[in-house]
């Protein structure tokens with residue numbers, strides 16, 4: 001648990017700045033991307049403000065940047081070293097390469113995901129925990145976009161066929177229902193051409209105030 005003894009600090013005093021002033025956007029193409037990854041990315045990527053159906057979500061390796069105005073609840077050391085799980089390996093292409101696109105009208109999110117060699121589970125294939133991670137990330141982004149700040153309350157996953165290391169797959173999510181604080185999202189991972197089903201999942205996300213993270 002990362003929260004320290006000062007978890008009872010008044011929430012108003014916790015004003016973490018989101019992202020650094022010039023953060024690297026990890027969702028942009030890099031040299032490790034295969035031609036297939038690039039092709040799918042181009043298929044969904046659209047000009048900002050162009051009125052297209054899909055909007056790419058930028059992706060940074062940290063949520064909180066240590067700022068003098070905030071940080072009462074996490075130690076300076078923890079805050080300065082905290083990194084988003086999916087973006088904490090520096091070598092391009094080694095782990096999670098992905099870009100998430102949101103379709104607000106359809107309440108959908110699609111992620112193009114290239115699974116790197118550090119994600120191995122069964123020989124030559126992606127670890128189930130890594131698959132759960134990308135599902136949590138994409139369904140979480142979809143729920144956040146529709147319902148605001150949420151936490152994952154429940155995730156159910158059926159692993160239908162293994163995903164080869166280095167391959168590119170599509171993670172396709174949709175918000176099924178919103179009821180009060182609860183948002184249900186379903187998800188399918190398929191091969192890039194959609195012909196093969198790798199994984200099916202459903203998630204329940206519960207809306208919380210940011211203060212929930214500091215008060216438990």
Ligand SMILES: CCCCC/C=C\C/C=C\C/C=C\C/C=C\CCCC(=O)SCCNC(=O)CCNC(=O)[C@H](O)C(C)(C)COP(=O)(O)OP(=O)(O)OC[C@H]1O[C@@H](n2cnc3c(N)ncnc32)[C@H](O)[C@@H]1OP(=O)(O)O
Pocket residue numbers: 063136137138140141144149150151152153154180181182204206208
């Ligand atoms: C974390 C990153 C967020 C960053 C946000 C910033 C920017 C975002 C931008 C883009 C986002 C991009 C990507 C997203 C990235 C990553 C996503 C990762 C998300 C995670 O990795 S997140 C970590 C794992 N997650 C937890 O660490 C949660 C631990 N947990 C709790 O913090 C509480 O447990 C909580 C809050 C879930 C509920 O607690 P609570 O006290 O607020 O509410 P309560 O218990 O009353 O439940 C209210 C109603 O939900 C029902 N309910 C609750 N739990 C249920 C369950 N399991 N099954 C079925 N129903 C359930 C109740 O039955 C009731 O239903 P009803 O109202 O009908 O009675």
